[in-house]
Amino acid sequence: MISELIRKNTGQARFSPRKSSLALILAGIGVLLVGLMFAHARFQRQADLPALGAVAAVVARLELTDLALFTEARYTRHPSQADLHSAFQDHPVALEHFPTGSIAGPPAGLRRRHDRLD
Amino acid sequence: MTGWIEKNRSILDFTLSSLLRRKGKNLSLFAVYTLVVFMLGSAMFLTQAMKREAALILKDAPEIVVQRLLGGRYDPIPLEYSEKIRAIRGVSTAGPRLWGYYYDPVIGANYTLMVPRTDAPPPEKIIIGSGVSRSRKAGQGDIFSFRGYDGDNRNFTVAGELSPESELVSADLILMAEADFRGLFGFPAGQATDIVVSVRNPKEVLTIARKVAELLPDTRPIVRDEMVRTYDSVFDWRGGIVVVLLMMALLAFVIFAWEKASGLSADEKREIGILKAIGWETSDVIAVKAYEGLLVSFFSFSAGLLAAYGHVFFFSAFLFVPALKGWSVLYPEYRITPFIDLYQVAVLFFLTVVPYTVATIIPSWRAAIIDPDSVMRS
The missing domain is CATH 2.40.40 (Barwin-like endoglucanases)
Structure with a gap:
């Protein structure tokens, strides 16, 4: 009875890793995954370049000026071509009422460029 | 050197045991921290990638588009x-x-x-x-x-x-x-609708645009650089606004971290008191607290960063799509090319880890200078 309670010495070392070892292994895996993230981004960019080139070719062939991201209104569909002076809409500088629009204006440099050209 | 490593490993062991003793509290901190990094990271990755992609796609857009303005609006x-x-x-x-x-x-x-x-x-x-x-x-x-x-x-x-x-x-x-x-x-x-102009020497684009505006005063020339910069500003301010909105969440997180670090429980105080009574120095207790912060920050930041990357570049930022779509009925289906760099990760680090560290450093120091005698008597 008592002998059952006494741990038998089998001569084999029991493997019980220290918590710090586990934490360091996990940290290593974390660093590795972040490294893999950068590597994946790099390879994916290389792989996507031909596709982006094909899109750029469509832009060149059809003489497009904007991305078809926000098709809800004409000044969000073609923000670079929108009117300059219409109140409340039609230009990136103007206030917006569509959800696509935003609160702040573009950088001052952009406004200056418009002013000088227009 | 081996002694120094062994000492730090022992402190790390102790820190991990201490963190695991308060699983619920620390897991909730990890979850909130990861979520904050994930949201900010997703917004940054998405806007930066879209900016770069727009610039690449529009690099062959018309050099100059000339519109005619009538009454402040463009006209045929x-x-x-x-x-x-x-x-x-x-x-x-x-x-x-x-x-x-x-x-x-x-x-x-x-x-x-x-x-x-x-x-x-x-x-x-x-x-x-x-x-x-x-x-x-x-x-x-x-x-x-x-x-x-x-x-x-x-x-x-x-x-x-x-x-x-x-x-x-x-x-x-x-x-x-x-x-x-x-x-x-x-x-x-x-x-x-408008006139597309190409120029022999790309360096002369602005000069030609100015000449067009002088020759035809009722027109408005838009140069390619402006088209690209329009998207820069669209994504900059959209990303900026998301970051401003998320600042509230970041602030709440900082308060949460401060509260967690400063509101030491009676058990924690007794633990620190006993450690100091048996010979731990203030610097050792500070090391424990520093390791605590380091472990939580490292794992939360890595998890949040990886989750943000997956969200934006594997799942096309599906959580942000309703906001991006607005009222659009037609919305393009596309996969975003991962344009990420160390700078973005560094900005994310300064927006999340630095506030967390600043919020927890003083409470940690206060915990470390606890007088063991008074703690054990109370």
Whole structure:
């Protein structure tokens, strides 16, 4: 009875890793995954370049000026071509009422460029 | 050196045991921390990648587009303007572009109707973008009926589709012949939507644009650089606003971290008191607290960063799509190319880890200078 309670010495070392070892292994895996993230981004960019080139070719062939991201209104569909002076809409500088629009204006440099050209 | 490593490993062991003793509290901190990094990281990755992608895609956009302004809004431009522009020294070509918008009441979407200057479809035939094809469930041979300016319906047969790969720029496009376009909108002959100008020497683009504005004062030249910068500003301010909104969450997180670090429980105080009573120095207790912060920050930041990367570049930022879409009915389906760099990760680090560290450093120091005698007596 008592002998059952006494741990038998089998001569084999029991493997019980220290918590710090586990934490360091996990940290290593974390660093590795972040490294893999950068590597994946790099390879994916290389792989996507031909596709982006094909899109750029469509832009060149059809003489497009904007991305078809926000098709809800004409000044969000073609923000670079929108009117300059219409109140409340039609230009990136103007206030917006569509959800696509935003609160702040573009950088001052952009406004200056418009002013000088227009 | 080995002694120093062993000492620090022992402190790390102790720190981990201490963190695991308060699993619930620390897991909630990890979850909130990871979520904050994930949200900020997703917003930053998305806006930066879209900016870079827009710049790459629009690098071959027209060098100058000349619009005519009338009453502050753009108006059809007379074709003879292109002759005048072509006469400017340094201009290589100047040609009219015909395009406009058509609202389709069937699905409530806006299409961009366009006449390509080369390879335009034959009369009564159209080529449609993938977004149009998907929304209308239409393909080659199907017929679209558009209501013209005079109230008459005009039928067009789909002759083909633009490649799905180009959806980001062509989702809502419908290409048609010039005669069909003019007939549908009642667009007067001798006028175009705008004029596309190409320049011999790219360095002279701004000079030519200025000359156009001087020669034709009722026009507005838009240079390619401005088109790209429009997207820079669109994504900059959109990303900026998301970050500003998330600042509230960041602030709440900092308060949460401060509260967690400063509100030491009686058990924790007793633990620190006993450690100091048995010979731990203040520097050792500070090391424990520093390791605690380091472990929580490292694992939360890595998890949040990886989750943000997966969200944006594997799942096309599906959580942000409703905000990006706005009221658009047609929305391009596209995968975002991962344009990320160390700078973005560093900015994210300074926006999340630094506030957390600042919020926890003083409470940690206070915990470390606890007087063991008073703690154990209380």
